[in-house]
Amino acid sequence: MTIKALVNSVKGEKWCKVLTTLMRLVVGGVFIFSGFTKAVDPWGTCYKITDYLNALGLGNWSGTALFIAVALAALEFVLGICLALGTYRRSTPIMALLVMLVMTPLTLWLAVTDAVRDCGCFGDALHLSNWATLGKNVLLLLGVLYLLLFNKTLRGVYGPAVQWIVSALSFVLVIAVAYYGYFYQPLIDYRPYPIGTQLINNYATLDGGDDQEGEDDFIFIYSKDGQEHEFTIDNLPDESDGWEYVTRYHARRPRGKVIMQDGSDKAAIAILDDEGNDVTVDVLGDSRRTVLLLFPDLPQVGVVNSFALNELTDAALVADADVIGLTPATPQEVAQWQDVSMASYPIYYMDDSELKMVARGNPAVVYLEDGTIKWKRTLQSLDNVEQPVELSDMSKDYNPDAIMTRLMIAYLVAMLIVLLVNRSHLVIKHLFFKKKTKN
Secondary structure (H helix, E strand, O other), X not given: OOHHHHHHHHOOOHHHHHHHHHHHHHHXXXXXXXXXXXXXXXXXXXXXXXXXXXXXXXXXXHHHHHHHHHHHHHHHHHHHHHHHHOOOOOHHHHHXXXXXXXXXXXXXXXXXXXXXXXXXXXXXXXXXXXXXXHHHHHHHXXXXXXXXXXXXXXXXXXXXXXXXXXXXHHHHHXXXXXXXXXXXXXXXXXXXXXXXXXXXXXXXXXXXXXXXXXXXXXXXXXXXXXXXXXXXXHHOOOHHHOOEEEEEEEOOOOOOOEEOOOOOEEOOOOOEOOXXXXXXXXXXXXXXEEEEEEOOOHHHOOOOHHHHHHHHHHHHHHOOOEEEEEEOOXXXXXXXXXXXXXXXXXXXXXXXXXXXXXXXXXXXXXXEEOOEEEEEEEHHHOOOOXXXXXXXXXXXXXXXXXXXXXXXXXXXXXXXHHHHHHHHHHHHHHXXXXXXXXX
């Protein structure tokens, strides 16, 4: 029996229709989720695409990473909507199959080589191991192959005349989400440091007592036989026994943790000085208000940004707030930036990956009160740095939750209107037939 004969023999069966509907929703749902989580954080997707290009030896193509990131997010999201709604029943499974024929071998290579530790399939919303990702893609490939055979046997939610409108509306939505994520901040923050994260707890000590200045506030880290241990000033180990000093940190900061609004813990940031010492508490612990300027790629920050940065610095100093620059750049790059930008704020060092997790943008601005993140934005989205605006109010024009809600409501209302217009004749026909039957 040929495949075509097999399809014809079962396409009228009830179980086939149920299974096709289920496959549409499951496969389409995965594509929607994958595309949306990429679009909501285009900076993060761009970083991941750059990792892929570098691993493949195509680092000179990194300039295309942003375009690839947004295009891939839009493609996956629109394909997912079309799959779930049964739109373009013939061509959508073909397009999905082409995507999976690229992604499945790629994830096989990742699983075998571990060239990129996290595939980034779902952004920061969901992390899978490379082998789990391969398994997921194999199952998706099987689902797409099923739809390739049976998707045409079941009608879609929308008729052929308006399918292009469904695709266009979905494309506009995903591009709008990516726009806000790139030029402002992600509308949904899946990273470890959302607004409300307490980066430093000024009132916590190891014994729960009040803060007191002095040497007793420090915990010292020594290593021996490849293992690190913590000591107080009163019981420092003897270096002649093989102990080697590593670093020290204030007891006021719970090492390795930040305190979230819900009480959960996340990995803490570490701010370093020129000599590599952890000065997080020294920098953030004594200020009630702090403006962090994040430079993940300092050499790429245009000198044209220096005017806005200096204006923001002046506004912060007038408001009695500290301004601190953070970057993973080299000391030479920092010195060059300070020279050309005439920056009056100090610049410290921070791990590249952690810096990018705190906020997106190059540069990005993060405002803290008592060590807690109150808002964060890209510098280019702050158009009121030259105006006498209270620091806490500087980001009031950007409400991610409200924007996301408006976008989703507009999208769903538009999709519903298209559906009602497209299928109104079926409703009228049904009502007319029902009335005729009664007569």
